[in-house]
Amino acid sequence: MFEQIFTTSSMLEKPASIRPRKGVVIGAGQVGMACVYSLLIQDCFDELVIQDIATEKVEGEVMDLMHGMPFITPTLLRAGTVADEGRDADIVIITAGAAQKPGESRLNLVERNIAIFKDILGDIVKYCPSAILLIVSNPVDIMTYVTLKLSGFPSYRVIGSGTVLDTARFRSLLAKKLDIDARSVHAYIIGEHGDSEVPVWSTANVAGLKLLPDSCPDSWENLTPSEQKELNSIFEEVKNAAYEIIQRKGYTNYAIGLAVTDIIKAILHSQERILTLSSLVNGVYGIHDVCLGLPTVVNEKGVLKTVNLSLSDKEEKQLKKSAFILQGVFNQLNF
Incomplete structure (x- = not known):
């Protein structure tokens, strides 16, 4: 039904020299989705993948955001993992981790978040070997150092949101x-x-x-x-x-x-x-x-x-x- 609307022409294809900007956000909690929303409305990426262990929630978030695409510069938005959708991303943003409780210092989160990062970083190293890693999870300075050591990436490509x-x-x-x-x-x-x-x-x-x-x-x-x-x-x-x-x-x-x-x-x-x-x-x-x-x-x-x-x-x-x-x-x- 819809095929008749368009005529295929090689002249209309995107030139091979233009490489899409691709990002991955790992963690679809409150912080992760605030990042995704801000990144979308400010036209940062051509492709953006959201990864979270709560797969149905991520799918719902993507569906909701996709309905707003006519109002912004379009971004190819997907729910998925680094291994299946996020390969060769330019930047991987990690917001995943245990939530900070009222009265809890950021440093108390360390042990729980290290275990989470160990699960995450294997696929990032394997499928996004040239990516810049931006760490947002708290305590961010410790988690940036942990990421640096676990990933083996050069230090200039492992960055924390810092202060x-x-x-x-x-x-x-x-x-x-x-x-x-x-x-x-x-x-x-x-x-x-x-x-x-x-x-x-x-x-x-x-x-x-x-x-x-x-x-x-x-x-x-x-x-x-x-x-x-x-x-x-x-x-x-x-x-x-x-x-x-x-x-x-x-x-x-x-x-x-x-x-x-x-x-x-x-x-x-x-x-x-x-x-x-x-x-x-x-x-x-x-x-x-x-x-x-x-x-x-x-x-x-x-x-x-x-x-x-x-x-x-x-x-x-x-x-x-x-x-x-x-x-x-x-x-x-x-x-």
């Missing part, structure tokens, strides 16, 4: 305080995506104007107690944001979905953006063999280089402490 979302929260709260657009605030959260993360107050600025007075030896010490309290309250709100959201709605998903999309666009379009991603650190600030969030330049190959921030003595000590905590957790694992 990209924390940095966005930081800039958003500062922008609200200053009554300006958050995109005009330049400030970073570095280190662990978690309780030991570090606010880099010493370089935080708006239009090149630093938020803290630029005086030695440590500008923080030159602030009044009330000023220190005000800045600390902003950072505490950033650090505890996930806990507060989880307490109210049970999970976080929308903002991390947007953050992941920002990372993916930077990679696929080779933007050489600076994002506070988690990747292997060896030698920066005297830190070795750990994955944590630092300002990182990314392009189509993955991690290109890390920015050497001029940290205050206090910030450098805090960063080293964050790395020490992460290394301590990894050393306790049966891995």
Whole structure:
């Protein structure tokens, strides 16, 4: 019935030189589906595969999303696995893992999530040997390091979402305080995506104007107690944001979905953006063999280089402490 509508012509076929952008999202929970939705409406991939052990749920999600394709730039969307539908993907995004419970720290999730990753990574290594791996599952820095070790991939192709979302929260709260657009605030959260993360107050600025007075030896010490309290309250709100959201709605998903999309666009379009991603650190600030969030330049190959921030003595000590905590957790694992 439908065949008569079209006349086949080789001139209408896609040129062989155009290679579709293909992605896989593993994990169709709240975070995974927020990533999928954001990736779709921002036209990131030509082909996107969703994998989850709950196969019927994934099929339902795909059916629902497919009905919205007339409203967006079309993407070939499939439910399936890396082995059957996701072979030779450019990027594999892993959001699978145990859900974080109210009051539970990200680091408490480690043992459960390592077991899940061991099941996932075998097929990725086999069927997507050239892919960039983007880890979103928490605790993201530990899981990025675990992925690096289990996969055997080069370190520049194993990336964690790091403190990209924390940095966005930081800039958003500062922008609200200053009554300006958050995109005009330049400030970073570095280190662990978690309780030991570090606010880099010493370089935080708006239009090149630093938020803290630029005086030695440590500008923080030159602030009044009330000023220190005000800045600390902003950072505490950033650090505890996930806990507060989880307490109210049970999970976080929308903002991390947007953050992941920002990372993916930077990679696929080779933007050489600076994002506070988690990747292997060896030698920066005297830190070795750990994955944590630092300002990182990314392009189509993955991690290109890390920015050497001029940290205050206090910030450098805090960063080293964050790395020490992460290394301590990894050393306790049966891995």
